[in-house]
Amino acid sequence: MSNAARADLLGPLLKSVSRSFYLTLNVLPGAMRDPVGLAYLLARAADTIADTSLIEPARRLSLLLALRAAVGGDRSEETAAAIRSIAGEVAATQALPDEKRLLETLDAALALLDELEPADRDAVRDIVATLTTGMEFDLQTFPSEDSGAVAALTDMAELDRYTYLVAGCVGEFWTKMTCAHVPGTFAEPAETVIARGVRFGKALQLTNILRDCAKDLRIGRCYLPEPLLTRHGLTVESMMAPDGSLRARPVLVELMATALAHYRAAADYTFSIPRLSVRLRLACLWPILIGLKTLRLLAANEAWLDPAHISKVSRNDVYRLVAGSTAVVCFDSVLRRWIERMMREIEATLGTTVIA
Template sequence: MPNPTRAFLLGPLLKGVSRSFYLTLRVLPAGMRDPIGLAYLLARAADTIADTSLISPEQRLALLLSLREQVNGATDDAALRRMADEVASQQIQSDEKVLLESLGPALDVLSQLSEADRKAVREIVTTLTEGMEFDLRTFPDERSGHIAALSGYDDLDRYTYLVAGCVGEFWTTMTYAHMPGTLKEQPGTMARRGVSFGKALQMTNVLRDCGKDLRIGRCYLPQSMLDPYGLAARDLLVPANSLRARPLLVELLRKTLDHFREALDYTLAIPAFSVRLRLACLWPILIGLETLLLLVDNDAWLDPQKVSKVRRNTVYRIIASSLLLVSSNGLVRNAIEKRIGLIEARL
């Protein structure tokens, strides 16, 4: 008999809080949808807790760590009530409020997964919350007026692993578990490419959202990379410094494109007949590269009012055109390498 709570969590609620990811999720093979969808819901709830700036960072961190413990098997109904009372009440988006109020049922669904899927979901949510913990411990309170930068590129690289690269590993684990024999490459090779895939998408987010993040005190551009250009994090608050900081943007774009090349190899390792799985990889790559094309042409990339955001009708165009090329290795490679070439020509 169908479980109505599970159906609601992984249906209407997931659609309400996941936006574009829901498109990717719906195209996945059936066996992968529940564990990946549940992992997304739990991570989204944790992210909402971590980002609710009307609550002190210390309080958010305590609730975040409590949620991590409960994902890993602890029971704390009082903490769940605090999340519902203290965090949900601050949400403008009703779906996020409902999500926080539904954590108990979501944890029940987690307990109903197979042992292997439950272990994988616990591991990915644990790692993702470590990335959120990194933010809360590294950067000042958003309301303090202070700003801090990461120290070196290694910090940025680790951050992109914690909040996105690990998702590539998880995705790969789910594929081997639910679609055995699909991936012909060795698991270690695919896991490494999956990490780069996630890092490519997160680096795209970091560069696109730089202006906005700076205004809540977070500079993900490492100070060691700012130093050669005589820049400090606070200098990046001035949109006119976008051109002055462009050499750093170019340097980070080149690293991001290297990750996208690994993402291409990951996608081509999926057999052409696995159309759904290929589309789930192809869409974020094409949308990410479209974002970088906008970014590389944006002379005011540090201005939060001029974010390089792909328009919705462009997303739909990308999705439609991908249906014509997804089954051909040559067409997929050409589409992605063409976009990479266009970006490199502008660097």
């Protein structure tokens, strides 16, 4: 692959489809950027395939599995034909030009994957395989978006497994990339740090699930386990009623408590990074701060299940968090007080105390 093509793939295209995550990618140590950025592009392409409601679910699943096979090294004509179908059939349905271009450049992304060092290539293949397993779960578990039906997860264990498949595994991948490319970063045993990294990812995914619950319900997906709803006298249908936000408040409180406990592990993960490893620290701090800000908005949102009132952190707030954390990134005591203050504010709004 030419240097220009590589630069475009991991530069303008990556920036255009990764939104706020690009801030994190951009501050990573140089050796980590290519494998992490490429993993993001491939996972984002897979997610776009899985979410393209104009294509019926069985076809989406077939193309998703073909992309997983291609990332895994399958270069058969059947898989190549499926990749061409993604670049044509699926790309043609995209309303956003950047999403369309991402799908049209899958061949280039796969070529770049082949050029990675073997250890990085294997790590990218593993993370994409796990992430696409989560997407496969979505397509096989929930009804078609236009069916009018809604399904919920079966229990808390299924929710925990799902948050691992679609985000916790990213914390694991991130930690392994750090250990490979910035050796000596963590003084603690690898298994301890990886476990915290997994909880880091789960914290972010639980935040996304709660933030997007209103929209997900209306396309047939309830990631809140049915036994949890039943315990609080709810059904998936009742959550979409006008008083759904109020009635489902205890569910929000319970799952936010779980998320906050995970964020405490994420903070421990971040503080285990040496203070002078500024780039790695910032890459972890920003999603924590944005995630906690999102939970703060959710805690105060009396209409959290109304799709017209989604709790989303504004761009200006993101910039303020980025600027503020950059200024104090090396000062553990200041950062700890900041994070603890945010957590206390959430707990106060919820009327709870979180146990890690």
